[in-house]
Amino acid sequence: MRKATFLRLKLREASFISRALATSRHPVLAHLIPMRRCNLACGYCNEYDHVSAPVALEVVKHRLDKLAALGTSVVTISGGEPMMHPQLDDIIHHIRSRRMIAGLISNGYYFTPERIKRLNKAGLEYLQISIDNVEPDEVSRKSLRVLDKKLRFLSEFADFHVNINSVIGGGIRNPDDALTVAKRAVELGFSTTVGVIHDVDGTLKPLSAKEKEIFQQVKKLGNKDHARLNWFQDSIAEGKPYNWRCRAGARYLYICEDGLVHWCSQQRGYPGIPLDQYTMEDFDREYNTEKWCAPTCTLQCVHQVGILDNWRHPQKTPAQMAQERATQHNPQIPQISQIQE
Numbered sequence: 001m002r003k004a005t006f007l008r009l010k011l012r013e014a015s016f017i018s019r020a021l022a023t024s025r026h027p028v029l030a031h032l033i034p035m036r037r038c039n040l041a042c043g044y045c046n047e048y049d050h051v052s053a054p055v056a057l058e059v060v061k062h063r064l065d066k067l068a069a070l071g072t073s074v075v076t077i078s079g080g081e082p083m084m085h086p087q088l089d090d091i092i093h094h095i096r097s098r099r100m101i102a103g104l105i106s107n108g109y110y111f112t113p114e115r116i117k118r119l120n121k122a123g124l125e126y127l128q129i130s131i132d133n134v135e136p137d138e139v140s141r142k143s144l145r146v147l148d149k150k151l152r153f154l155s156e157f158a159d160f161h162v163n164i165n166s167v168i169g170g171g172i173r174n175p176d177d178a179l180t181v182a183k184r185a186v187e188l189g190f191s192t193t194v195g196v197i198h199d200v201d202g203t204l205k206p207l208s209a210k211e212k213e214i215f216q217q218v219k220k221l222g223n224k225d226h227a228r229l230n231w232f233q234d235s236i237a238e239g240k241p242y243n244w245r246c247r248a249g250a251r252y253l254y255i256c257e258d259g260l261v262h263w264c265s266q267q268r269g270y271p272g273i274p275l276d277q278y279t280m281e282d283f284d285r286e287y288n289t290e291k292w293c294a295p296t297c298t299l300q301c302v303h304q305v306g307i308l309d310n311w312r313h314p315q316k317t318p319a320q321m322a323q324e325r326a327t328q329h330n331p332q333i334p335q336i337s338q339i340q341e
């Protein structure tokens with residue numbers, strides 16, 4: 001990444017963080033899925049299929065326009081495998097033309113020098129690749145041996161920030177691999193992070209003693225800012241619940257290929273409202289409602305967005321929120337607190 005591009009990106013980051021701290025009434029990060037299809041089939045993943053068609057460019061652009069109208073700061077294109085979308089460059093270009101930060105999450109298989117140069121030209125600003133192991137196995141083929149050549153291409157040609165995420169847990173056979181992946185990422189000039197992943201059924205299992213030791217070593221090698229923002233992972237690694245305020249459905253949005261807003265990739269179906277019809281009333285309801293799944297949640301990006309508001313606006317349980325709505329419509333209904341007195 002050129003120095004000028006790096007400095008410009010840091011300025012844009014500082015600006016969206018100051019804006020997010022100044023006001024809580026806009027989405028900070030949206031994950032948008034233009035392609036559910038994937039070329040791989042990782043054993044722990046519930047976010048792909050092998051059949052669906054790419055979402056039409058005009059439909060994606062319309063969704064991006066709505067995200068821009070809501071005041072969204074960052075849009076990350078995810079999947080499935082978004083590099084399989086034939087008009088990915090146009091999608092990235094449209095994100096930038098609406099003055100939002102453009103990110104991409106990919107399994108890395110489709111990077112060639114020519115493709116990387118096209119992404120530079122489209123205006124991509126962030127790329128994250130998760131690498132699960134050194135040698136491919138039956139759980140995952142997102143493997144360093146397969147992807148090393150692609151990483152060298154990225155190191156040489158990418159004019160965007162590249163982060164390599166290694167993973168621990170979720171049935172990944174050899175935890176030492178996370179350390180090998182992180183060392184290679186640093187060697188190639190990328191930032192590196194480590195994630196504790198959930199099992200195929202979405203449940204969290206505590207890490208073994210060996211996994212915990214590797215987890216701490218990889219964290220030391222990695223992005224210091226990221227490590228500071230991810231202290232929740234220490235609790236999760238111990239299998240302990242973590243107390244935080246998930247702002248999914250408000251500050252963080254997950255937009256599926258059908259254009260519906262969901263809390264996140266792991267809680268699809270809630271609230272399940274079309275983005276087109278999403279209002280600030282929906283935003284406020286989700287911002288203020290406690291999420292039952294928060295204590296064991298492993299989704300790093302949603303935790304990071306949550307930090308911006310953890311210090312303000314305590315959340316209410318769904319029952320309290322429903323009671324509040326009912327009281328607004330009929331002021332004679334007593335509040336839960338009055339019943340308890």
Ligand code: SF4
Nearest residue numbers: 038041042045080107
């Ligand atoms: S590459 Fe990503 S989307 Fe595809 S199966 Fe693996 S984890 Fe899922």
Ligand code: SF4
Nearest residue numbers: 246263264293294297
């Ligand atoms: S707590 Fe985690 S799993 Fe639950 S809605 Fe928030 S991001 Fe999704």
